[in-house]
Amino acid sequence: MGLLGRRCKRCGNKFILGNADYCEKCIVEQSLEKCSESITQNLVEDEEIRLQFRCHRIVAETGTPGLVHSRIFSNGLLAFTNYDMIFMEAESSVRGIGCHQYLRVPLDAITGISRGTLFEDLKISTSTSPQPQTFSLGKGTNAAGITDAIEKLLNEVRQERKRLAKAALVKDAMPVMIFCKFCGARNKPDRSSCERCGAPLT
């Protein structure tokens, strides 16, 4: 088999890329599938994915702010669980199919979400980094919709936690029942005598 005219083992399209088995597009596609698998496999107990979408992390930018000349992207998957924000980065095509966790921060560390002015960017500020994390959503993406969805999710999680904390408080405050020494009946703690047999509850 010559170097020219190799066919991708996945899509069958012709491509030229060293000794790779797959075309560049299929390598990215399979790497993103790996990202998705990896996120699912690393969830802790009662952790669930609430929001997940493909985007690009801005690795580098040249030019001046407001007039960017070129940008270097990396493909990946941005996920929000009920605990963390995760960015799984697809590995570059030259290195083959793979992925690695670029970022994992607790939702509590998110201090702000904003959109880019020049591009459909999503900027997420966290207390763990001085610079916001910038993700490119690509042309034609509903950036406003995604920003709203993230805000909504953060709110939901906060409410859920409040509810859980409240439920835990109520549980702690639940009165302890008193068992009658004579008949074994359960009595409310404010009673001085057994409801069933009348014996004193001391």
Ligand SMILES: [Zn+2]
């Ligand atoms: Zn292919």
Ligand SMILES: [Zn+2]
């Ligand atoms: Zn009793």
